[in-house]
């Protein structure tokens with residue numbers, strides 16, 4: 307497992323702030339303590355923790371303070387889930403890109419000064435853009451195809467390395 311690549315993909319899929327929170331959770335910690343360490347508001351840290359929890363990257367233990375009646379949450383990182391999350395993220399991105407690639411190779415698109423639309427939409431507008439008023443002309447998709455192909459190669463190479 308290559309930690310550098312895993313971190314890069316985590317940052318790409320979530321954000322640097324999420325990773326800063328994950329970094330603090332090698333052992334169980336209260337959200338207020340993480341907030342203090344990162345000099346962030348506790349509400350912000352809780353939002354970040356909830357995002358991480360939705361993706362199964364952290365878990366918590368909830369206890370009720372008998373005196374105040376409030377709940378406190380003790381959070382910890384789920385190290386065993388991180389690689390799986392990164393793999394799933396890359397696989398989902400690849401699926402989406404491959405379907406885009408399929409679209410770009412099979413379908414003709416049209417372009418004006420402000421947007422690119424499928425053939426059907428251009429035809430419906432009688433090949434005149436309702437926004438900029440320019441004519442829709444057939445677009446060369448090869449530039450988009452090249453971009454998708456190189457992104458697919460990049461993600462496949464990341465996937466192979468983790």
Ligand SMILES: [Zn+2]
Pocket residue numbers: 418419420421435436437438439440
């Ligand atoms: Zn336009």
